[in-house]
Amino acid sequence: MTFLRLSTAALILAIASGAAAGNFVKSSASRPRAVVELFTSQGCGFCPPADALLADLARSDDVVALAYHVDYWDYLGWRDTMASPENTARQQEYSRTFGTRSVFTPQAVVNGRVEMNGAKRGKVEAAMRRMAGGPDGMIVDVTVSYEGEAMVVETGAADRPVRNAQILVVYFEPATQVRIERGKNAGRAWTYLNAVSGFHSAGMWHGEKTRIELPKNAIARKGAGGCAVLVQEMDADNLPGAILGAAILPNPGS
Numbered sequence: 001m002t003f004l005r006l007s008t009a010a011l012i013l014a015i016a017s018g019a020a021a022g023n024f025v026k027s028s029a030s031r032p033r034a035v036v037e038l039f040t041s042q043g044c045g046f047c048p049p050a051d052a053l054l055a056d057l058a059r060s061d062d063v064v065a066l067a068y069h070v071d072y073w074d075y076l077g078w079r080d081t082m083a084s085p086e087n088t089a090r091q092q093e094y095s096r097t098f099g100t101r102s103v104f105t106p107q108a109v110v111n112g113r114v115e116m117n118g119a120k121r122g123k124v125e126a127a128m129r130r131m132a133g134g135p136d137g138m139i140v141d142v143t144v145s146y147e148g149e150a151m152v153v154e155t156g157a158a159d160r161p162v163r164n165a166q167i168l169v170v171y172f173e174p175a176t177q178v179r180i181e182r183g184k185n186a187g188r189a190w191t192y193l194n195a196v197s198g199f200h201s202a203g204m205w206h207g208e209k210t211r212i213e214l215p216k217n218a219i220a221r222k223g224a225g226g227c228a229v230l231v232q233e234m235d236a237d238n239l240p241g242a243i244l245g246a247a248i249l250p251n252p253g254s
Helices: 008-016 048-059 085-098 121-131 216-222
Strands: 024-026 034-040 063-069 107-110 114-117 142-147 150-155 165-172 176-179 189-192 196-205 210-215 226-234 240-250
Touching (some): 034 048, 034 121, 063 085, 063 240, 085 196, 085 240, 107 121, 142 240, 150 226, 150 240, 196 210
Antiparallel strands (some): 034 107, 150 210, 165 196
């Protein structure tokens, strides 16, 4: 069982039943179609179309969409309010995985397997269609839930041998409007969805059914919007590889 974004109706039902007060909120039961990670910057003149695509994907009920704002364009005149060196480092690690000479924005990575210009909607959607339901898609069940004072992550077992893999918890901000005052996008006001505020490994994953509990109050502090969980293989140099399963859950207080 994997997790997708709660629908509005489901979230209202959860609140009505007391789940938002900390009793129980659980993800839905079908696997996401894809994981799309976008590396973007508020100072990048080519990024608004990619940001719009990411927002569309984030609003859908079958994609785990995450926006990693990077900091290397800050010198152009506008300091990205959501950027971090850690986000930039993750993109650089992907660059080494794919053997590319440099990083760029907007860059989309689909399922940890392929990269492309994140503003090319057709290419991103084609990659998701090509991998959905096949061996390059989500092949591991993941469920995320809030139970009392814990966030619980559960995975199913893999149906093939798994290389070095980890469970990655990715925190993100709620929808946030930013008015950009300088740089290439000066004068624009943009609402950013699922902007990553931090991430860390919750432990190694060995291809077996797994249950991990994390303190819910720590989750709320790190990601006001919620968090995603990625089951991701790592290569021999511990660089990010294929994403095998994923889930995303809003913060019950967001």
